[in-house]
Amino acid sequence: MSTSILYHAFEIREYVYMRTRHKDGSTVFEVERGDLRRLRCPQCRSYDVTRKGIVVRRLRMEPIGMRQNFLEVSIQRVACAACGVTRQVSLPFADPRSSYTRRFERYALELSKVMTIGDVASHLGISWDTVKEFQKRYLRKRFEKPKVGKLKLLAVDEIHVGKLTFLTVVMDLKTGAVVFVGDGKDSEALAPFWQRLKRARARIQAVAMDMGRAFIHAVRRNLPEATIVFDHFHVIKLFNERLSQLRRDEQKKADDQGKEVLKGTRWLLLKRPRNLDDERNEAERLREALEANQSLATAYYMKEDLGRIWRQMDRESAAFLLDDWIKRAVVSGIGMLVRFAKTLVAHREGVLAYYDFDGISTGPLEGMNNKIGLLQRRAYGFSDMEFFKLKIMALHEATAVLIG
Numbered sequence: 001m002s003t004s005i006l007y008h009a010f011e012i013r014e015y016v017y018m019r020t021r022h023k024d025g026s027t028v029f030e031v032e033r034g035d036l037r038r039l040r041c042p043q044c045r046s047y048d049v050t051r052k053g054i055v056v057r058r059l060r061m062e063p064i065g066m067r068q069n070f071l072e073v074s075i076q077r078v079a080c081a082a083c084g085v086t087r088q089v090s091l092p093f094a095d096p097r098s099s100y101t102r103r104f105e106r107y108a109l110e111l112s113k114v115m116t117i118g119d120v121a122s123h124l125g126i127s128w129d130t131v132k133e134f135q136k137r138y139l140r141k142r143f144e145k146p147k148v149g150k151l152k153l154l155a156v157d158e159i160h161v162g163k164l165t166f167l168t169v170v171m172d173l174k175t176g177a178v179v180f181v182g183d184g185k186d187s188e189a190l191a192p193f194w195q196r197l198k199r200a201r202a203r204i205q206a207v208a209m210d211m212g213r214a215f216i217h218a219v220r221r222n223l224p225e226a227t228i229v230f231d232h233f234h235v236i237k238l239f240n241e242r243l244s245q246l247r248r249d250e251q252k253k254a255d256d257q258g259k260e261v262l263k264g265t266r267w268l269l270l271k272r273p274r275n276l277d278d279e280r281n282e283a284e285r286l287r288e289a290l291e292a293n294q295s296l297a298t299a300y301y302m303k304e305d306l307g308r309i310w311r312q313m314d315r316e317s318a319a320f321l322l323d324d325w326i327k328r329a330v331v332s333g334i335g336m337l338v339r340f341a342k343t344l345v346a347h348r349e350g351v352l353a354y355y356d357f358d359g360i361s362t363g364p365l366e367g368m369n370n371k372i373g374l375l376q377r378r379a380y381g382f383s384d385m386e387f388f389k390l391k392i393m394a395l396h397e398a399t400a401v402l403i404g
């Protein structure tokens with residue numbers, strides 16, 4: 001090893017190589033300060049300091065081949081006249097109090113792009129928590145406070161985390177980036193976000209959301225200029241929930257009569273027809289279930305028609321379809337459809353407002369929901385909510401994606 005290699009290959013600046021020791025399968029490089037620069041206080045940057053002895057710190061650095069490497073740094077302590085405190089001078093290649101060089105941290109992050117946290121930890125011989133902390137620091141720097149001044153079109157959505165916890169997620173519909181994650185699912189969840197928008201003087205044009213009351217009030221109050229849009233994704237999501245409930249109710253009736261045909265059809269009802277699996281006979285099973293239950297069949301086909309409202313050329317055709325749907329739902333006499341029709345009547349303007357904003361598409365929202373589902377299955381979200389939120393905020397950026 002040499003000062004030059006340490007400098008060029010490992011970015012160990014301002015320190016000179018002294019000697020190498022080999023110990024327990026790892027290598028230790030001792031370095032000392034090169035005295036190229038004047039000493040200064042790490043806190044206030046003052047040069048008015050006096051030397052107060054040396055401390056030796058050991059830092060983990062990148063491996064060479066399979067071997068673990070350490071840097072043993074003799075660090076000058078200085079007493080600062082201005083602060084009146086004695087501290088270690090700052091190192092150009094490691095953060096204060098860290099046991100790792102910045103390069104080592106960056107190396108672990110690079111590996112994180114292709115390996116899970118567990119993989120990186122075992123490869124480098126460090127703990128799972130350490131790798132997670134590296135990721136967290138990086139994610140915080142990049143995503144904690146996104147710029148919100150230029151936001152125009154937003155989507156608000158709530159997600160489950162585990163059984164009891166809810167998060168409220170705000171997405172920039174132009175970029176697909178998650179720009180805020182709040183705690184809970186009521187209007188309080190968004191309070192810090194409104195503050196941020198206000199400070200940045202953002203002028204939001206439209207917000208896509210579900211037809212739940214909490215967010216509607218919050219948006220009306222905090223963004224009086226913005227149009228509320230009930231998009232395809234949110235409306236169909238609600239319809240699917242009601243459809244599942246209808247199936248459960250009908251199932252119960254069928255059980256009482258000793259019929260079995262609705263068993264296991266929940267997912268078939270929620271699937272898009274083109275996604276039905278032929279090998280598992282799904283289309284056939286769905287057909288049988290629908291034939292056996294008229295209410296369920298009607299609701300199922302009404303879902304298809306409902307979706308078409310967001311696929312029209314213009315607002316007029318959509319309005320025609322929407323009103324026609326509402327009429328047919330009421331006439332059906334099926335409680336679930338009648339109630340849904342009432343909801344649509346109450347939110348008609350918001351549904352049709354979809355056609356006033358080109359940029360609102362449901363794709364990014366659906367994609368985000370799927371990815372969040374994937375994050376959750378990795379389960380680390382529950383032990384560290386801040387980390388989980390940061391992971392959600394990093395979702396859209398392929399380059400920033402850290403696996404696992």
Ligand SMILES: [Zn+2]
Pocket residue numbers: 041042043044045046080081082083084
């Ligand atoms: Zn000072």
